[in-house]
Amino acid sequence: MGSRLFINVWAIGRDKDVWTEPEKFMPERFLGPTIDFRGMDFELLPFGAGRRICPGITLAIRMVHVMLASLLNQFRWSLPVEMEHDGIDMEDQFGITLAKVVPLCIIAAPI
Numbered sequence: 001m002g003s004r005l006f007i008n009v010w011a012i013g014r015d016k017d018v019w020t021e022p023e024k025f026m027p028e029r030f031l032g033p034t035i036d037f038r039g040m041d042f043e044l045l046p047f048g049a050g051r052r053i054c055p056g057i058t059l060a061i062r063m064v065h066v067m068l069a070s071l072l073n074q075f076r077w078s079l080p081v082e083m084e085h086d087g088i089d090m091e092d093q094f095g096i097t098l099a100k101v102v103p104l105c106i107i108a109a110p111i
């Protein structure tokens with residue numbers, strides 16, 4: 001009673017026993033298996049779980065899709081030449097929210 005529990009979602013997301021090559025950007029890893037992101041499968045908890053799960057989840061899911069689709073629909077995206085050559089530095093710095101150490105710089109050309 002009275003205990004406070006902190007769940008390290010960051011560590012779960014980087015656990016080699018749970019994810020293959022956890023540090024690798026590999027969105028296709030979510031295509032095959034039916035992992036639930038609404039708090040039922042504990043290896044993926046972007047919105048938390050249980051009674052305190054994010055109440056904005058339905059709005060958030062729709063808005064993320066609309067924003068991403070709008071950006072892809074309206075612009076042609078490319079990387080600066082040096083980043084195209086060296087790859088994107090994905091190192092993050094710890095905080096209340098994670099931020100990239102090297103800010104992402106990409107070129108958007110209107111279609």
Ligand code: HEM
Nearest residue numbers: 045046047048049051052053054055056057059060061064
């Ligand atoms: C992609 C977008 C979003 C993500 C990834 C996200 C994620 C989260 C997470 C991880 C929590 C903590 C859950 C927990 O403690 O277990 C949370 C809480 C919360 N979220 Fe979101 N959220 C998003 C968008 C939104 C939106 C659009 C709203 C409101 C319109 C919202 C309102 C809230 C509120 C009020 C809480 C606190 C719930 C509580 O403590 O009882 N969120 N969210």
